[in-house]
Amino acid sequence: MSDHSIFTRPARFAAIAPYVWMVLFFLVPFGFVLKISLSQTAISQPPYTPVFDFAAGWASIEAAFGALSSDNFHLLLSDDLYVLSYLRSLVVAAVSTSILLAIGYPIAYGMARLPKQWQPIAMMLVIVPFWTSFLIRIYAWINILQHDGLLNQILLALRLVSAPVVWLSTDSAMYLGIVYSYLPFMILPLYAVLAKMEPALEEAAADLGASPREVFWLVTFPLSLPGVGAGVLLCFIPIVGEFVIPDLLAGSNALMIGQTLWLEFFTNKDWPVASATAIVLLALLLVPLLLYDRLQRRQLEQAR
Amino acid sequence: MAGDASNTAIVEEAEKPVPLPVLIADMPLLRIEGVVKKFGGFRAVDHLSLDIRAGEFFALLGPSGCGKTTLLRMLAGFETPDEGRILLGGTDIAQVPPHLRPVNMMFQNYALFPHLSVRDNIAFGLKRAGMARAQINARVTEMVALVKLEGFERRKPDQLSGGQKQRVALARSLARRPQVLLLDEPLAALDKKLRESTQLELMELQRRLGMTFIIVTHDQEEAMTMAGRIGVMDAGRLEQVATPRELYEAPQSRWIAEFVGDVNLFDGHVESRDAHRLTVSTRDAGTLTVAQSRYLVTKTIVSVAIRPEKVKLSRRGPATDSAAAPAINRLDGVVTDTSYLGGFTVYKVRLDSGAVVRSSMANTARLEMNAYSAGQRVVAWFTPDDCVVLEQ
Numbered sequence: 001m002s003d004h005s006i007f008t009r010p011a012r013f014a015a016i017a018p019y020v021w022m023v024l025f026f027l028v029p030f031g032f033v034l035k036i037s038l039s040q041t042a043i044s045q046p047p048y049t050p051v052f053d054f055a056a057g058w059a060s061i062e063a064a065f066g067a068l069s070s071d072n073f074h075l076l077l078s079d080d081l082y083v084l085s086y087l088r089s090l091v092v093a094a095v096s097t098s099i100l101l102a103i104g105y106p107i108a109y110g111m112a113r114l115p116k117q118w119q120p121i122a123m124m125l126v127i128v129p130f131w132t133s134f135l136i137r138i139y140a141w142i143n144i145l146q147h148d149g150l151l152n153q154i155l156l157a158l159r160l161v162s163a164p165v166v167w168l169s170t171d172s173a174m175y176l177g178i179v180y181s182y183l184p185f186m187i188l189p190l191y192a193v194l195a196k197m198e199p200a201l202e203e204a205a206a207d208l209g210a211s212p213r214e215v216f217w218l219v220t221f222p223l224s225l226p227g228v229g230a231g232v233l234l235c236f237i238p239i240v241g242e243f244v245i246p247d248l249l250a251g252s253n254a255l256m257i258g259q260t261l262w263l264e265f266f267t268n269k270d271w272p273v274a275s276a277t278a279i280v281l282l283a284l285l286l287v288p289l290l291l292y293d294r295l296q297r298r299q300l301e302q303a304r
Numbered sequence: 305m306a307g308d309a310s311n312t313a314i315v316e317e318a319e320k321p322v323p324l325p326v327l328i329a330d331m332p333l334l335r336i337e338g339v340v341k342k343f344g345g346f347r348a349v350d351h352l353s354l355d356i357r358a359g360e361f362f363a364l365l366g367p368s369g370c371g372k373t374t375l376l377r378m379l380a381g382f383e384t385p386d387e388g389r390i391l392l393g394g395t396d397i398a399q400v401p402p403h404l405r406p407v408n409m410m411f412q413n414y415a416l417f418p419h420l421s422v423r424d425n426i427a428f429g430l431k432r433a434g435m436a437r438a439q440i441n442a443r444v445t446e447m448v449a450l451v452k453l454e455g456f457e458r459r460k461p462d463q464l465s466g467g468q469k470q471r472v473a474l475a476r477s478l479a480r481r482p483q484v485l486l487l488d489e490p491l492a493a494l495d496k497k498l499r500e501s502t503q504l505e506l507m508e509l510q511r512r513l514g515m516t517f518i519i520v521t522h523d524q525e526e527a528m529t530m531a532g533r534i535g536v537m538d539a540g541r542l543e544q545v546a547t548p549r550e551l552y553e554a555p556q557s558r559w560i561a562e563f564v565g566d567v568n569l570f571d572g573h574v575e576s577r578d579a580h581r582l583t584v585s586t587r588d589a590g591t592l593t594v595a596q597s598r599y600l601v602t603k604t605i606v607s608v609a610i611r612p613e614k615v616k617l618s619r620r621g622p623a624t625d626s627a628a629a630p631a632i633n634r635l636d637g638v639v640t641d642t643s644y645l646g647g648f649t650v651y652k653v654r655l656d657s658g659a660v661v662r663s664s665m666a667n668t669a670r671l672e673m674n675a676y677s678a679g680q681r682v683v684a685w686f687t688p689d690d691c692v693v694l695e696q
Contacts (some may be wrong), residue, residue, distance in 0.1 A: 198413070198415060200411050200412075200413065200415035201415050201417060201418075203380075203382055203402070203409075203411070203415065204409075204411055204415035204416075204417070204476075205417070205428070206381075206382075206401070206402040206403045207380055207381075207382075207402050207403070207407075207408055207409045207477075208403075208408065208428050208429030208432055208476070208477075208480065209403050209404075209429050209432035209433055209480065210403055210428075210432050211403055212403075214432065215403075218428075219417060222419050223417075223418065223419055
């Protein structure tokens with residue numbers, strides 16, 4: 001029995017570890033945020049009530065639970081600011097993800113069809129930007145896009161424009177920044193699926209009379225759907241909550257939900273409303289995740 | 305069942321197909337003319353020419369890397385020759401893309417579409433040809449019956465055994481009734497028993513459909529079992545094109561003799577010759593009398609090739625009363641090794657010169673009457689006609 005446990009104990013720990021991690025670093029903080037979202041704002045430290053007073057005993061905790069309310073969630077629905085922020089986030093994420101897919105797919109396809117010895121180099125080129133801080137890269141874009149930046153200088157030098165164009169603080173600049181930053185997250189899962197695909201499948205389709213376009217839409221694309229799903233989720237979900245890129249590159253007339261959340265937390269010091277905003281955002285993002293999960297499960301069942 | 309009318313129908317419905325080959329007497333269905341394919345500086349196929357007749361079962365045989373698969377891929381359209389022409393019924397198809405060729409291929413690992421059912425895999429090519437739905441259904445049903453897969457139509461490739469996948473691949477490649485069916489190592493993934501039964505089924509199918517089959521294989525037994533003619537390739541060239549029997553009994557070169565089957569080879573030089581016989585002096589087997597080869601041997605440095613089953617063993621040598629007796633080659637030696645293989649036994653005999661000769665003898669008697677054992681002195685003998693003399 002004792003020499004069994006030598007092997008089973010680490011194995012059991014390895015199986016449990018992810019759950020421990022999830023509970024400690026996701027569920028517990030989530031519980032905090034959920035609790036704060038149901039509280040009232042207050043000018044105090046911390047800036048909300050009620051606070052659990054463990055020293056005062058059970059009655060105090062009971063009272064605290066009784067004081068919880070869903071006022072903050074009502075506020076989110078009643079004020080246009082929040083609804084519009086959510087909508088803008090979803091629209092920006094959807095548009096960006098579509099652009100990312102349209103650009104990322106051909107790149108991933110090209111990489112997967114490169115001679116084997118060139119593929120690791122192409123992969124490196126996709127990953128290399130990660131070696132530089134994300135913030136520095138976004139600041140570099142500000143430099144390029146600003147009034148007397150590189151882009152305007154080139155356009156003026158080529159006489160394509162007569163006066164500097166306003167690029168910075170526009171939606172175009174924001175989309176540019178998002179697409180630039182998230183492109184590797186779209187390319188890598190697509191590349192992984194396309195590189196694994198047996199080249200004989202495309203040849204078989206052509207052999208059976210499929211034109212190059214038919215080969216792509218009837219064989220290549222359907223077989224790459226798991227990669228498309230992974231890439232879309234890897235981009236869509238973080239873009240919805242994106243804060244830095246819209247804050248630095250977009251104008252200030254319309255806010256994404258990440259920016260609204262930041263304002264509530266740091267400018268308004270309204271932690272309860274900020275927490276409620278975060279909870280609703282999480283609920284919104286769970287929808288596509290669950291859909292993807294169901295889709296994958298159905299595919300697995302079909303394959304069985 | 306493969307009527308000409310339906311052939312025409314499919315081809316006419318395709319996008320911009322190569323016209324249906326018109327068979328002219330004396331003209332082969334497929335003519336490969338001086339085809340060269342280079343990959344970088346490497347010539348995978350090197351000025352290769354070959355004619356294949358309609359209705360033939362032709363095998364391309366060769367070691368891996370000999371260019372046989374590259375040649376097949378050029379016939380399918382996946383590779384384009386750098387030089388030469390590929391004429392199908394008189395039309396040069398060398399530059400025609402694969403989807404416009406009236407040729408189909410069965411892939412080595414089947415390349416079944418994993419996201420489509422058996423039925424949709426088979427129907428894939430028919431849909432591309434723009435066939436009517438009712439016709440497609442009828443043809444799929446017919447193909448499913450042909451490869452005996454009734455009841456499996458809705459399965460996905462993942463849910464099939466290796467043998468079933470092989471059948472789906474075959475049905476899919478036959479569904480369009482191609483002029484020529486190319487088979488790339490079609491049986492390599494099957495186990496031995498299944499491979500043998502499938503070989504017979506493929507031959508039967510080819511005879512029934514009257515199609516032209518070109519198979520690529522590295523397995524000489526498979527090529528000899530199935531094909532009417534075999535082209536043996538090495539280093540991008542055809543070494544010999546012949547029937548299985550010719551290939552085995554009358555190899556054109558030392559390389560072929562060694563590649564196809566097992567062989568004893570003795571190097572030597574010609575001492576004298578007449579119209580029918582050569583006398584060859586060898587280092588290992590003394591002076592041998594051999595029949596003149598069909599490809600007239602003119603050089604003096606030669607090799608004498610004898611297949612192991614042509615080498616007979618006996619305790620005292622052959623009977624000496626026949627007229628041919630003086631010409632019979634006799635080699636004295638000691639049995640060093642015996643391998644019992646069921647139907648026959650392979651003996652290794654070390655000659656007094658030190659060279660080793662292999663002899664395989666059919667085990668015609670169930671009891672060990674005629675068997676020889678290691679250490680026994682024997683005479684290994686063979687007639688002049690048993691030998692093939694080859695230029696080195």
